[in-house]
Amino acid sequence: MTHAVEVWAYRAGRAARWLWDRRGIWLRGAFLTLILLNLAPARQRILPEPAQSVQTEHPILCMHTRLVDEVEDIKIWRTLRMVREMGAPAIVEFFPWAYIQPRRDTYDWHHPDRIIRMARQQGLRIIARLGVVPAWARPDPRLQPTSLNYLPPERYADYARFVAAFAARYRGEVTHIIPWNEPNLYFEWGFRRVSPEEYVQFLKLVYEAAHEANPEVQILGAALAPTLEPEDGANGMSDLIYLRRMYQAGGGAYFDALAVHTYGFTAPPDEPPSPERLNFRRFELLLEIMREFGDGEKPVYITETSWNDHPRWVNAVRPSQRIAYTLRALRYAESAWRTVRHLCFWFFRAPTLYRNYMDGYAFVTVEFRPRPIYEEVQRWARGWDSTP
């Protein structure tokens, strides 16, 4: 028996030697390929499930998700499933231009494809915010260092082409697009002097290009940051002044609906609005300006709102107040703000902890543990037993 094994091993060795000598280059290539293939992480597969629909009694509810930096399919799927189970029929998601068009002639749609496919499978409406300028659309950093939000006017047409490509690709899937974010802040405007008139020129190009590519898509005027800055402020411009100047520059013709950011900070949702206060009902001041310019019936999407319950932030409230304010805000918006289509809460879940006050905005922990606010808003949205 031992002899037979020895003979077998000898013959196998000879055969291997023969193969190595005669076909060595191929064998080594095959081994190397095998090693390289095994180095790549295995794709996590989501088991196919039937298309879902959102069960809700309050379709105004919407969540701002943070899926753009999420790598694994399973986490994207689980986030979207929890949004659907919560009773929110819509999400706002950010899709960075720089990720999708890394070179002028190259589009990489694989990540937005994943998110949009999975969101549609969960029956969710997607409001897409598009921003972050790729390096090729910014000046050479050796000549002029710029931030990721810097878009020179001569590149507006490139951004418009990108929005058109996005709108065409996701026709019937993504119905709402927000070009840019909070253009009334210097930071968001690439540290250039903020100018509502310039934003209107930019919006006109985007609006026309997007509608040419997809006539059904709704272009939302970018949400303005609620701020008390004066007209020539060091950090930006008051949202009220900015919107008025946008309308004066003829901007009303270039958005189908308006996106709005309105945060409660430490004030309850029913605190009356005032130009000197930042609170939830500040939106009503924007609405007055819209009415003044004959745009009062235009739909509005509140794409960011929230209260924060971080224990160490000066603008935070207690967890019990956060739940109470959130539910009161939803009820108020539903009954009093007729043109508001969605009230989207910042934010559902982050891929990792921020390790600062931002963690106090999450509805679901990084480990997918629903916080009590999730359960209470779910109870309200799904029409389950009354909240305490």
Added chain:
Amino acid sequence: MRRYPTCNAAFFHTLRRLLASVCCLFLFVQSVRYGRYHFRPDLSWERVQTRGVLIVGMDTSYAPFAVMYGDDIRGLDVDIALEVARRLGLRMQVAPMGVDGLYDALHSGIVDALISALPFDPFRTDMFLYTRPYFDSGYFLVSREGRYQSMSELDGRHIAVEYGSIGDELARRWQRRLRSLSLQLYAEPNAALAAVAQGAADAALVDHLTARLWLRAHVESDLQIAAQPVYSESYRIVLRARDLALAGKVNAALESMVSDGTLAAILAKWLG
């Protein structure tokens, strides 16, 4: 006589040798870099000793840990920092700053240590060291005469929590584990503790800080805090990972404060 039978064999032999040499060189350079970084002399203790001052970063807006009263800074963390510095034979200097800037200040060398109600964060341990805990601010059960020490004893009982808090989250989870657990929600953790004192609930699940401050304000109450937390979040002193010598000294000072009862006395002074 030719050394290689074919040009092809000579080429691959040379290529292999070249690749092996490059790999060896890379490993050598990396080893030298690693060694220079990790085995350099740790002079952190000598540096602080020479200076004679321990500079401590603190968020001075978080009562009762550190609060500014005019030019004066007082609080539990200040007393701990003073005592640690005294035991190390140093003077203590507070560098007041916002909570967001603490770790950056430590990393960039502006301060020597952070004593600012900071919980252990496993994701930061590549750059920072954490000493032994000095206070557990997690969630504890509070009941009359300390009748309930763990959540599993609360089957068929009433538990009071602050609505929306981590205590609420934990209690909801335990509701699914036990046969029956009645949840009573209150707007403030103090109200949850008052409910237990009045007999409206069997136990409250609140954070340790609130529980101790409430008990200090209600000395007549027979409520007691459970010995072990349901959810632990311990505050520690933070130092740079490369300042191992200084961290060892600070940790030893803290250990001695625990063993001789000084830490308990400081906690009692501020929290009752």
